Structures are given as structure tokens and as C-alpha cells.
């Protein structure tokens with residue numbers, strides 16, 4: 001089947017379900033343990049707070065296992081990986097799995113460098129609830145010969161749909177490949193999440209912050225596929241609204257945080273009626 005035919009058959013995730021999932025997140029205000037890179041600490045915490053979740057960046061080796069056990073979800077982002085950080089991430093993942101804390105993997109720059117790619121191949125076998133990456137990253141983890149331009153993708157998300165499905169089947173995780181359209185798959189069912197704006201790629205950390213939002217939505221979710229798709233939709237819709245209220249990257253970020261904060265579940269639910 002051609003790629004174009006496959007894409008045309010992928011249904012759009014319904015706004016009604018986005019509203020329901022956002023309502024659930026706001027009611028539970030999940031505590032999200034973030035082990036992420038230095039570049040995006042602030043945008044990640046601010047995005048989670050604007051949405052109604054509680055971020056905490058607990059990084060000490062002596063504390064991560066305990067905190068991963070008490071958090072509602074854990075984020076592992078390898079953007080600025082080095083040996084001590086990897087050891088801390090491994091300890092957090094083991095503790096999260098022991099405590100049934102769902103965790104999300106952001107494979108920043110998978111395929112670009114051997115050290116992080118090898119580490120990611122180990123991490124992805126440790127039962128992440130979700131994996132969120134751009135097209136180059138997802139294709140690499142799925143076993144294709146792919147390499148981005150540093151942390152950025154050199155491929156379109158549509159060209160990584162088959163890779164996302166395969167990676168979901170291999171790992172048991174919900175897999176998201178982001179780009180102009182995000183695709184979210186459990187290996188059987190795949191949703192398309194449109195909206196968004198290219199200006200989101202001119203502000204560092206929108207992808208990393210999305211992975212933290214995926215963790216927040218996965219916390220306590222009874223339908224993980226829907227939770228992850230809703231996370232993507234909320235970010236994309238906020239990106240689109242922020243673009244229409246800003247002049248460029250500098251004013252995008254505050255407008256984006258405002259759009260997340262004022263997003264109303266009831267309006268999303270009514271939009272499908």
C-alpha cells in the first residue's frame with residue numbers, strides 16, 4: 001500500500017476525547033518527575049504548570065528512586081546525556097517500574113551519536129509507557145538507518161508512521177512521531193493529530209515539553225493511547241492559537257503558555273458536536 005493511501009486512512013483524534021482527557025488531567029493534577037536536559041528545564045516546568053500538572057526535577061542519585069516511586073509519572077529525556085546522568089536515569093526507571101509509575105522516553109538525537117543510541121536501545125526495552133520523538137528519532141529506534149540534524153529531524157512525520165507502529169509492537173509502548181502532523185500508535189490503532197504551527201520548531205523545547213505533557217496525561221490513564229493523543233492535541237492546538245497571537249519566537253512562548261492555561265475542556269468537547 002502506498003504511503004499516501006496509508007496516511008489518508010488514518011483517522012483524526014476526536015476533539016471530544018481531547019476535552020475529556022484534559023478534564024481528567026486538571027482534576028488529578030499529576031506529579032511529574034522530570035529527568036530532562038538542561039536546555040529545556042524551564043519550558044518543561046512552565047508548560048506542565050500552565051496545563052495544571054506539577055513538575056519536579058529531582059536529579060540526585062540519592063533521591064531519584066524514592067521520588068520516581070512517589071510520582072504519578074516519570075520523564076526520561078536523553079538530550080544532554082552523560083554517564084552519571086544515565087546511571088541516575090537507570091535507577092529511576094527501575095524504581096518506576098517496581099512502583100508501577102508509568103514512564104515516558106524522549107530519545108533526543110537517536111541515531112546521531114553512538115553513545116546515546118546504545119543507551120536508548122537499552123532504555124526502550126525497559127517497558128516505557130510511551131515513546132515520543134521526531135521522525136528521525138523514531139525511525140532509528142525502529143531499526144531503520146536514520147539520523148537527524150542534531151536534535152532536529154531530517155524526515156517528515158508521515159514517512160515514519162510504519163516505524164512508529166513497528167516500535168510500538170516491539171516495545172509495548174504507545175509511540176508518537178511528531179511533526180507537521182503527529183501520529184500516535186499502539187501498534188494496532190493509529191491516530192493522526194493535526195493542528196500545530198511550524199513556529200513551534202523555532203522555540204527550543206516544544207518537543208521535549210510535549211514528552212513531559214505525554215507523561216502527565218499517561219498518569220492514571222485508563223486508555224493510554226487516547227491519553228497520549230490528547231497530550232499531542234493539547235500542545236498542537238495551543239501552538240496554533242499562540243501563533244495567531246504573537247509576532248515571532250520571542251512572543252510565541254508566553255502566548256503558548258497562556259493558550260495552555262486558558263484551554264477549556266468544555267469548548268473542546270463541544271467542538272465535535
Ligand SMILES: Nc1ncnc2c1ncn2[C@@H]1O[C@H](COP(=O)(O)OP(=O)(O)O)[C@@H](O)[C@H]1O
Nearest residue numbers: 134178179180182196197198200201206207235
Ligand atoms: N511543521 C509543523 N507544523 C505544525 N506543528 C509542528 C511542525 N513541526 C513540529 N510541530 C509541532 O511541534 C512540536 C514538537 O515537535 P517536533 O519538532 O517534531 O519535536 P522535536 O522538537 O523533538 O524535534 C509538536 O507539538 C509538533 O506537533
Ligand SMILES: Cc1ncsc1CCOP(=O)(O)O
Nearest residue numbers: 037039079151205206207208
Ligand atoms: C538544543 C538541544 N541540545 C540538546 S537537548 C536540546 C533541546 C532539544 O529540544 P527539542 O527536542 O524539544 O527541540
Ligand SMILES: [Mg+2]
Nearest residue numbers: 108151207208
Ligand atoms: Mg526532541
